[in-house]
Amino acid sequence: MSQGGGKYGMASRWDSARVAGNIYLAVAVLIALLPLLLVAINTFKPHVAIVANPLSLPTSINFANFTRAWRGGHFSTGIVNSLLLSGSTVLITLACASLAAYALARRQIRGWQAMTIYFLCATTVPIQLFLFPLYFVLAKLGLIGNFLATATILSAINLPISIFLLRAYVLGIPREIDDAAFMDGATPWQTFRHVILPLMQPGLITVAIIVFLNSWNEFLITTTFQKGRGNLTMTLGYLSMNGIYATDQGAMMAGAFILVAPIIIFVLILQRFFIAGMSAGAVKG
Amino acid sequence: MARFRSVAFSHALFVAPALVVSVAIVLLPALLTLLVAFADWDGASTPTFVGLKNFQAVFSDPVFWGALFNNVQWMVIFLTIPMAIAMVAASILMRRKRSSAVFQIIFLLPYVLSPVANAVIWQNIIFDPISGLLGFVSRSWFPLFNPLTDTRTALYAVAGVDIWHFWGYLAVVFFAAMRQTPEDQLEAAFIEGASGWQVFWNVTLPNILPTVALMLVLVTIFSFLTFDYVYLITQGGPARSTEMLSTFAYAFAFTSFQVGKAATVALAMSFFGLIASLVYVRMSRSEIQL
Numbered sequence: 290m291s292q293g294g295g296k297y298g299m300a301s302r303w304d305s306a307r308v309a310g311n312i313y314l315a316v317a318v319l320i321a322l323l324p325l326l327l328v329a330i331n332t333f334k335p336h337v338a339i340v341a342n343p344l345s346l347p348t349s350i351n352f353a354n355f356t357r358a359w360r361g362g363h364f365s366t367g368i369v370n371s372l373l374l375s376g377s378t379v380l381i382t383l384a385c386a387s388l389a390a391y392a393l394a395r396r397q398i399r400g401w402q403a404m405t406i407y408f409l410c411a412t413t414v415p416i417q418l419f420l421f422p423l424y425f426v427l428a429k430l431g432l433i434g435n436f437l438a439t440a441t442i443l444s445a446i447n448l449p450i451s452i453f454l455l456r457a458y459v460l461g462i463p464r465e466i467d468d469a470a471f472m473d474g475a476t477p478w479q480t481f482r483h484v485i486l487p488l489m490q491p492g493l494i495t496v497a498i499i500v501f502l503n504s505w506n507e508f509l510i511t512t513t514f515q516k517g518r519g520n521l522t523m524t525l526g527y528l529s530m531n532g533i534y535a536t537d538q539g540a541m542m543a544g545a546f547i548l549v550a551p552i553i554i555f556v557l558i559l560q561r562f563f564i565a566g567m568s569a570g571a572v573k574g
Numbered sequence: 575m576a577r578f579r580s581v582a583f584s585h586a587l588f589v590a591p592a593l594v595v596s597v598a599i600v601l602l603p604a605l606l607t608l609l610v611a612f613a614d615w616d617g618a619s620t621p622t623f624v625g626l627k628n629f630q631a632v633f634s635d636p637v638f639w640g641a642l643f644n645n646v647q648w649m650v651i652f653l654t655i656p657m658a659i660a661m662v663a664a665s666i667l668m669r670r671k672r673s674s675a676v677f678q679i680i681f682l683l684p685y686v687l688s689p690v691a692n693a694v695i696w697q698n699i700i701f702d703p704i705s706g707l708l709g710f711v712s713r714s715w716f717p718l719f720n721p722l723t724d725t726r727t728a729l730y731a732v733a734g735v736d737i738w739h740f741w742g743y744l745a746v747v748f749f750a751a752m753r754q755t756p757e758d759q760l761e762a763a764f765i766e767g768a769s770g771w772q773v774f775w776n777v778t779l780p781n782i783l784p785t786v787a788l789m790l791v792l793v794t795i796f797s798f799l800t801f802d803y804v805y806l807i808t809q810g811g812p813a814r815s816t817e818m819l820s821t822f823a824y825a826f827a828f829t830s831f832q833v834g835k836a837a838t839v840a841l842a843m844s845f846f847g848l849i850a851s852l853v854y855v856r857m858s859r860s861e862i863q864l
Contacts, residue, residue: 449596471581
């Protein structure tokens with residue numbers, strides 16, 4: 290009896306732990322999703338129905354909210370600017386970071402150590418430490434609202450972490466491969482382009498996804514440098530609706546839906562890159 | 575021999591674009607910030623050297639100390655609450671390996687959405703007294719007040735939104751670290767009849783300690799730089815109760831065009847982050863095999 294009781298007590302202790310765990314996860318899921326579910330159900334409702342009860346399900350599917358949100362949030366302009374800005378940020382970052390990662394990992398240049406430490410320090414440098422002079426210098430040069438200038442700034446911010454991610458890939462490629470290419474008469478550029486770059490591909494994809502998302506979502510640099518109606522990104526265009534559309538929450542929710550839904554789909558499709566990319570570099574030991 | 579030297583030369587060319595971009599965008603303007611902190615500058619005309627005048631003005635401004643205190647509160651909140659929520663969630667996921675992928679994606683969703691979308695959604699559909707959930711609950715069930723309008727609660731309300739957005743990232747990182755706990759250590763602990771808590775305290779936690787330490791350092795750095803959610807939700811109000819060093823500096827630069835003072839505040843916030851940054855660099859140095 291006592292033996293059985295001990296065993297039984299053990300099992301029930303684990304069961305109650307399991308139930309507590311399930312409750313914890315359920316609450317966590319509910320809190321994580323609640324604001325997004327509210328957007329989803331209120332996207333199709335008119336303003337009066339939202340004010341009456343934000344928790345009620347829509348009684349009809351109405352797309353009028355979307356047309357008003359699309360116009361009010363300047364999304365036609367925003368989507369073009371966001372794609373140009375994030376696309377160029379990814380290209381600039383990938384080009385600079387892959388080359389630098391290769392050179393720094395191979396340690397052929399004098400000062401590689403100092404440069405590596407420099408990029409390490411740049412990983413956590415506060416944006417505000419360089420933001421103000423940079424803004425007024427670019428303003429003098431007439432580059433405010435120039436998406437290539439803004440993309441270069443976003444690249445500079447994303448470069449250090451990208452370099453370290455890609456550098457880890459290069460360190461995993463045996464040096465003998467470089468030597469073999471060298472013996473075959475390949476120039477350093479040919480070695481990089483035809484040997485190293487293809488082997489770095491998984492890293493390049495991870496970096497591209499993370500940098501794209503970072504620059505798509507970025508706020509401080511974007512709001513400072515993409516001033517002017519014609520230069521708004523999708524997020525800035527939506528932000529310009531806030532307050533003005535306080536009495537048209539249907540449009541506000543539709544705007545949020547337009548902004549959020551593509552990102553969620555993007556993340557769901559690429560989830561295996563995401564979870565890996567998010568924790569890359571963060572897990573130590 | 576000449577070809578060997580040309581390899582070094584080519585590699586120097588390879589690193590040049592990244593270095594030029596970073597030096598032009600980050601390093602030189604950062605040095606300019608250092609200079610401008612000692613000058614009167616409206617951003618357009620020629621700056622004039624004023625010595626320590628900006629520092630005296632900023633340090634004798636109670637708003638600066640209020641903002642610094644808010645940053646410190648922010649740090650204390652973020653070093654504890656999201657850490658604890660994420661640690662518990664990650665530990666629970668360890669016993670649910672099959673469903674963990676789904677939970678991780680759900681917890682990450684708020685983190686991958688833009689601060690603009692998150693902030694505007696919370697303002698309009700949660701906090702708003704007319705269209706938000708809080709207003710609806712007040713009207714239908716029991717009275718609630720809008721925490722954003724009260725100087726005593728606004729900071730915690732904004733922090734709540736930021737925690738909602740951030741904790742999932744920590745959970746994914748902690749879970750990834752916990753999964754690297756050697757399986758035999760876990761098994762040995764279970765065979766010896768250790769409770770779930772004992773396993774966590776004696777096996778899992780020591781194994782993930784380097785990751786936890788790194789996250790503590792990063793959270794400390796970013797607590798002194800936090801900008802997005804505060805600027806988007808309260809702009810530092812009501813009555814400057816949510817003013818942060820970052821929003822304070824931003825207003826100096828772009829509202830009153832006192833770039834010298836903005837630079838001074840920027841230096842102060844970088845200083846606090848810098849201490850944590852030094853720890854970060856020390857921690858990562860061995861990692862990157864210098």
